[in-house]
Amino acid sequence: MAKCIECGKWGAFLKVTKEGLCHSCEIERILAENRDFHISRCYHANLPNNYVFFLGLDDRFKRFAICVQPINERFRLAFFNYHDLLDFRMEKSETTLNRCNTLMMSIYLNSLVNPQMTFYFVNTPVQIGSDTYNYAVQSANDVYGFLTYIRHNT
Secondary structure: OEEOOOOOOEEOOOOOOOOOOOHHHHHHHHHHHOOOOOOOEEEEEEEOOOEEEEEEEEOOOOEEEEEEEEOOOOOOOEEEEHHHEEEEEEEEOOOEOOEEOOEEEEEEEOOOOOOEEEEEEEOOOEEOOOHHHHHHHHHHHHHHHHHHHHHHOO
């Protein structure tokens, strides 16, 4: 059973980094190092294949921090201004036999280092209406809502 060495959360399904920190504590540590970033809202979701997605917003200075990476690696946040978000798309595959095969999102940024981020909420066939499918759709809709908020507040 995993246990966070910072906040003490523990559980069979809790994911911790190599340093023994849960997602929330790891993100707080990184944002504490970047004192000029004042988090207004944040969202993180577990993705298939032990990946995690994080998006944090700084409404005061119109900036956001984002990362998509394996759970067991140390977070590497990329910081952008709201106007650096060029476009985003959510794509869903055709359903076959009442199953969703893929649900993915692409985010296009004004950046030379990583101009595009593509990640999956569903990457293997799952039954439509199952808990896994409902979690994936809810996560995708939440991310879409955050990105829409950024676009409208540029």
